[in-house]
Amino acid sequence: MLDVRTQSTFTDYMVISTGTSRRHVNAIVDAVVLNAKHQGTRVLGIEGQKAAEWVLIDLGDVVVHVMQRDARDFYDLERLWGIGVKQQEAI
Secondary structure: OEEOOOOOOOOOEEEEEEEOOHHHHHHHHHHHHHHHHHOOOOOOEEEOOOOOOEEEEEOOOEEEEEEEHHHHHHHOHHHHOOOOHHHHHHO
């Protein structure tokens, strides 16, 4: 989980998760959406679910990224959002 409150105006936190396959990514997405709805959190949008390489779930204050390993390694969101290697290992 990344705290991006000082870097972003569109969300407060980002959660980044890795799935091992398209099926696994979609299962994680389904679980996140189901749990959000059970907690009364409105799902504002879901992008990328058809390809399931990188799926973004917009929950407003939290944006969840569910990515396959190759996409996660390539885009390196932790580094992009300024989280250093030492901080990343602690997350």
